Amino acid sequence: MHTPDDHTEIRDAVRQLCRQFPDEYHRRVDEQRAYPEDFVTALTEAGWMSALIPQEYGGAGLSMAEASVIMEEINRSGGNSGACHGQMYVMNAIVRSGSAAQKQRYLPAIAAGQLRVQAMGVTEPTTGSDTTKLKTTAVKKDGRWVINGQKVWISRVQHSDLMILLARTTPLAEVQKKTEGLSCFLIDLKEAVGHGLTVRPIANMVNHETNELFFDHLEIPEENLLGELGKGFRTILDGLNAERTLIAAECIGDGYWFIERATRYANERSVFGRKIGQNQGVQFPIADAYIELEAANLMRWKACQKIDAHQNAGAEANMAKYLAAKASWEAANVCLQTHGGFGFACEYDVERKFRETRLYQVAPISTNMIFSYVAEHVLGLPKSY
Numbered sequence: 001m002h003t004p005d006d007h008t009e010i011r012d013a014v015r016q017l018c019r020q021f022p023d024e025y026h027r028r029v030d031e032q033r034a035y036p037e038d039f040v041t042a043l044t045e046a047g048w049m050s051a052l053i054p055q056e057y058g059g060a061g062l063s064m065a066e067a068s069v070i071m072e073e074i075n076r077s078g079g080n081s082g083a084c085h086g087q088m089y090v091m092n093a094i095v096r097s098g099s100a101a102q103k104q105r106y107l108p109a110i111a112a113g114q115l116r117v118q119a120m121g122v123t124e125p126t127t128g129s130d131t132t133k134l135k136t137t138a139v140k141k142d143g144r145w146v147i148n149g150q151k152v153w154i155s156r157v158q159h160s161d162l163m164i165l166l167a168r169t170t171p172l173a174e175v176q177k178k179t180e181g182l183s184c185f186l187i188d189l190k191e192a193v194g195h196g197l198t199v200r201p202i203a204n205m206v207n208h209e210t211n212e213l214f215f216d217h218l219e220i221p222e223e224n225l226l227g228e229l230g231k232g233f234r235t236i237l238d239g240l241n242a243e244r245t246l247i248a249a250e251c252i253g254d255g256y257w258f259i260e261r262a263t264r265y266a267n268e269r270s271v272f273g274r275k276i277g278q279n280q281g282v283q284f285p286i287a288d289a290y291i292e293l294e295a296a297n298l299m300r301w302k303a304c305q306k307i308d309a310h311q312n313a314g315a316e317a318n319m320a321k322y323l324a325a326k327a328s329w330e331a332a333n334v335c336l337q338t339h340g341g342f343g344f345a346c347e348y349d350v351e352r353k354f355r356e357t358r359l360y361q362v363a364p365i366s367t368n369m370i371f372s373y374v375a376e377h378v379l380g381l382p383k384s385y
């Protein structure tokens with residue numbers, strides 16, 4: 001099995017780049033609710049964002065294990081991969097399901113950092129986790145697709161050139177299985193916005209650019225269908241294990257950040273005439289969080305290993321994301337508690353990371369949906385919804 005030490009070179013190189021963007025940088029971006037453009041550009045120019053694009057298209061062609069180290073190190077440095085992780089995995093749908101022409105057209109440009117493809121439009125306001133009931137439609141008319149409907153929580157739209165959209169092409173009542181009749185499309189955002197697509201940003205708890213989207217007779221070319229007609233659910237699903245595994249690695253990075261900060265503070269802060277870290281009431285929760293994090297990390301490596309061996313990693317990717325999100329959240333809570341009142345002060349960065357890591361128990365899939373997956377697909381229990 002892979003261990004973190006297998007990837008020292010990548011780890012050190014990403015760490016070195018991240019050092020140019022210290023706490024103050026990420027704090028300022030958070031305060032200003034800005035996009036960390038310099039940071040994302042530096043990561044892109046160094047080639048890290050094209051880690052998973054095959055070499056024949058100009059990417060680095062790295063393994064999932066290696067790519068996950070990049071994400072882990074970004075978060076471990078105090079940064080937030082949420083600003084850019086889409087660029088690493090959304091294009092996976094093009095790699096796996098795109099036509100030869102689409103691959104040639106888009107992948108080299110994504111690999112070169114000329115094209116950002118970091119938005120994926122799935123969630124809708126009235127159907128939420130019940131994805132197959134989504135109501136956005138794409139109908140063929142005069143050789144073009146006409147899209148109508150609404151999406152919510154669609155991230156990084158304002159920092160993407162292309163978005164991958166999931167829409168219904170055959171009404172639910174006319175398909176045998178509810179997963180059928182959905183299709184994926186490539187949306188050129190620069191062309192679409194103002195011509196049938198309206199984007200409304202959602203103010204939220206973290207500095208995460210995410211939006212409501214309104215489609216009103218948006219027309220796109222016929223060739224923008226991505227993958228097989230009616231099989232879009234599969235196209236999206238194929239990429240989800242990579243997404244979950246990378247996000248697990250980000251949570252692991254967050255978790256180490258929290259443990260390191262908690263430990264440092266507990267070793268420095270003195271009250272009652274001794275370091276607070278000398279109290280078992282302070283040190284045991286940190287040790288507990290560290291043990292949970294190390295255990296979660298094992299599942300992350302197992303998911304990477306299965307994906308890299310081209311095996312079905314559905315269970316491991318889901319379990320890794322669940323365990324890592326839980327462990328990072330526990331570490332966040334312990335870190336904040338260890339800092340006492342100072343945990344609430346923005347200049348310590350704990351409250352920012354605390355908010356950021358909380359997201360991963362809700363998105364991109366909420367914890368209950370992971371329990372459902374494991375109950376049904378691993379344990380053979382009846383489908384509960």
Ligand SMILES: Cc1cc2nc3c(=O)[nH]c(=O)nc-3n(C[C@H](O)[C@H](O)[C@H](O)COP(=O)(O)OP(=O)(O)OC[C@H]3O[C@@H](n4cnc5c(N)ncnc54)[C@H](O)[C@@H]3O)c2cc1C
Nearest residue numbers: 120121122123128129153154155210363364365366368385
């Ligand atoms: C910051 C942010 C960024 C996001 N980015 C994107 C993006 O880029 N693209 C995109 O498509 N989506 C995105 N999402 C959406 C995200 O994937 C959804 O919020 C998430 O999947 C949950 O859907 P929902 O919010 O509609 O909750 P709901 O489906 O309404 O669920 C609400 C709660 O009820 C629980 N629940 C619902 N049904 C059941 C059941 N049958 N059994 C047990 N529990 C149940 C859920 O687990 C959840 O806790 C983002 C969300 C956020 C907050």
